[in-house]
Amino acid sequence: MVGLKPPEVPPTAAMKFVSAGMAGCIADLCTFPLDTAKVRLQIQGEVRIPRTVSSVEYRGVLGTLSTMVRTEGARSLYSGLAAGLQRQMSFASIRIGLYDSVKQLYTPKGADSTGMGTRLLAGCTTGAVAVACAQPTDVVKVRFQASGALPDSARRYSGTVDAYRTIGREEGIRGLWRGTLPNIARNAIINCGELVTYDLLKDALLRAQLMSDNVPCHFVAAFGAGFCATVVASPVDVVKTRYMNASPGQYRNALSCLLALLMQDGPAGLYKGFVPSFLRLGSWNVVMFVSYEQLQRAMVLVRPA
Numbered sequence: 001m002v003g004l005k006p007p008e009v010p011p012t013a014a015m016k017f018v019s020a021g022m023a024g025c026i027a028d029l030c031t032f033p034l035d036t037a038k039v040r041l042q043i044q045g046e047v048r049i050p051r052t053v054s055s056v057e058y059r060g061v062l063g064t065l066s067t068m069v070r071t072e073g074a075r076s077l078y079s080g081l082a083a084g085l086q087r088q089m090s091f092a093s094i095r096i097g098l099y100d101s102v103k104q105l106y107t108p109k110g111a112d113s114t115g116m117g118t119r120l121l122a123g124c125t126t127g128a129v130a131v132a133c134a135q136p137t138d139v140v141k142v143r144f145q146a147s148g149a150l151p152d153s154a155r156r157y158s159g160t161v162d163a164y165r166t167i168g169r170e171e172g173i174r175g176l177w178r179g180t181l182p183n184i185a186r187n188a189i190i191n192c193g194e195l196v197t198y199d200l201l202k203d204a205l206l207r208a209q210l211m212s213d214n215v216p217c218h219f220v221a222a223f224g225a226g227f228c229a230t231v232v233a234s235p236v237d238v239v240k241t242r243y244m245n246a247s248p249g250q251y252r253n254a255l256s257c258l259l260a261l262l263m264q265d266g267p268a269g270l271y272k273g274f275v276p277s278f279l280r281l282g283s284w285n286v287v288m289f290v291s292y293e294q295l296q297r298a299m300v301l302v303r304p305a
Helices: 012-042 060-072 072-076 081-096 098-108 118-149 161-178 180-209 215-245 254-265 269-270 274-302
Strands: none
Touching: 012 060, 012 072, 012 081, 012 098, 012 118, 012 215, 012 274, 060 072, 060 118, 060 269, 060 274, 081 118, 081 180, 098 118, 118 161, 118 215, 180 215, 180 254, 180 274, 215 269, 215 274, 254 269, 269 274
16 A cells, blocks of 8 residues: 555545645645746737737757856746746635535535536536636736736736735736636636546556555646646636736727637637646646645544544
């Protein structure tokens, strides 16, 4: 048996909630540079206001990471980490930690098993609620990751708290929740791609007795979940990133951002940064789900009798 054994008493909803937030933070700490590289590749070549087209600076994942370290220093790889961790503590706790509870809520009484439709509905629900609560942290994270390429004099914010304050003052509440609709769409898709795929793969592996309920099983299921989530969510993710990072007035709404992207880069633009997206989501899912499963079991073990 690899890792802690499955507990005889299932973890409570509160344990899952806390474990998911902690696991999300652990995963972010391990994969944040890949997320930053993904953001830089997604916004590269974007036409800004005033209308200037930036030259190509980043080529591939390793090229992006090495260019950032060479031109901005190693700290640039973790630009926006504070907002990222704040996001995970609220975002992952809701969308992942509450998934099982919502799934049980939607499951008809007396049902022998949970159907695909119920799993998808639960994933969409927790993903949407999580975005509604944690959207400002995502906006700040994306802007920090994108602004690292700018000279110090051109950067909009001096720190995380200053970013929240400045966005609220200059752009209002709508600025803090900029990109909420595309982000809800993205995270509903990602939640279904991640949680439902992980749920189904893990159940299939255990039912077929191909693997035991341990770390290797969680690793395989999480890797498959990361790949599925990347394939279905990349187009929405690119639009979300560009819209969140946009200057006030650059795009009327998320749809105009999508149309501008298609006119400028064509359909291939929807998959900009796909490789770092997969590397990030795949590795993030592996670290998160393995940590999540182990943290739940650890909490059950230390729970007072």
